[in-house]
Amino acid sequence: MTGRRAPDSGPPTLLAVAHGTREADGVATTEALVARVRALRPELRVERCFLDLVSPSLPQALTGLRGEVVLVPLLLGAGYHVRVDIPAALADAPHLRARVARALGPDPLLAEALADRLDEAGWPKEAGCPGEAGRPGPGAGALVLAAAGSTDPAANAGTAAMAELLRRRLPGLPAVVPAYLCAAGPTPAEAVAALHAEGHRRVAVASYLLGPGFFARRASAAGACLTSAPLGPHDALARLVTLRYDEALGDRRNGPPEGRTGARSGRMLTPG
Incomplete structure (x- = not known):
């Protein structure tokens, strides 16, 4: 039995x-x-x-x-x-x-997990990046939320809503820009470059992905100062x-x- x-x-x-x-x-x-x-x-x-x-x-x-x-x-x-x-x-x-x-x-619980993964990656409270001396000034730190992307506009709108939930979760309310690894734009690399062009000296990528793989590796190659791990378990x-x-x-x-x-x-x- x-x-x-x-x-x-x-x-x-x-x-x-x-x-x-x-x-x-x-x-x-x-x-x-x-x-x-x-x-x-x-x-x-x-x-x-x-x-x-x-x-x-x-x-x-x-x-x-x-x-x-x-x-x-x-x-x-x-x-x-x-x-x-x-x-x-x-x-x-x-x-x-x-x-x-x-x-x-989107959901606030995902913002909690994303914030923890960023903290584990070394995204400090003052929105700087590891190994950089001095305190960042206005516009110094920003984030790109890297999602898989979809041909469905509603799904991508959900990623944009998740970016806002993450922004509200983080100290200092940094800019958080949604980006897409396929099927939509901007790509994470484009979003990182645009934030640099706007004057943000330090830009990190938050991986809005469940697990490791091709998309996670592509997110890590976006040119950010750091990339958080996927959400995982x-x-x-x-x-x-x-x-x-x-x-x-x-x-x-x-x-x-x-x-x-x-x-x-x-x-x-x-x-x-």
Whole structure:
């Protein structure tokens, strides 16, 4: 006897849906984040899957589940994956009563994690950079928030909102400019150069990315005085995953889900 509860008993399963990467460090980051979620909520069955490149895939994970499931995208913005790919996979899983939580960002908990990563990288309170003598004057320090980027303007608007949340979180309210590593502009390198041209002597990059990989390396090459590490399995990020799960269940308690309810997909909450 394994002690695992029956599929239809207890609270809904939390299925964390990650993007997927060829890089082992990136996959390990997802696994570490999911482990922290499990530690925070031991009463929940917490599973994970990937949208691309890594197994189990989202369809594979859905096939192996029963009963009620809340899908929490481990994605920072509500782009194509959240709007199209996840609902399409659910349409092929009529045996589940499933809901899709909101994307993780923007959110103040992400600002907390970003600020911690900047602190770890050496971004000092006075908005200077390591190894530079003297106190910075007005306009001396600024930040670029480097996100993956999307062809969806709404997703990029979410990054801009996240930049403002980060600015409010940091001492001295430094300038924080959103930038995009693909599909939109400015690029982090362009944003760093523009801030230098405006008179900011010290410009750092905050990596608005979940894990290491190609985009993280590209962010590090933007010409800033320092680049923070990706968010990784930060405690605030794990808390945010559980918050998105609870939000989705709150929607259920408040009435039927809004949006599409397909005959083949059961009850489904479209991402909001």
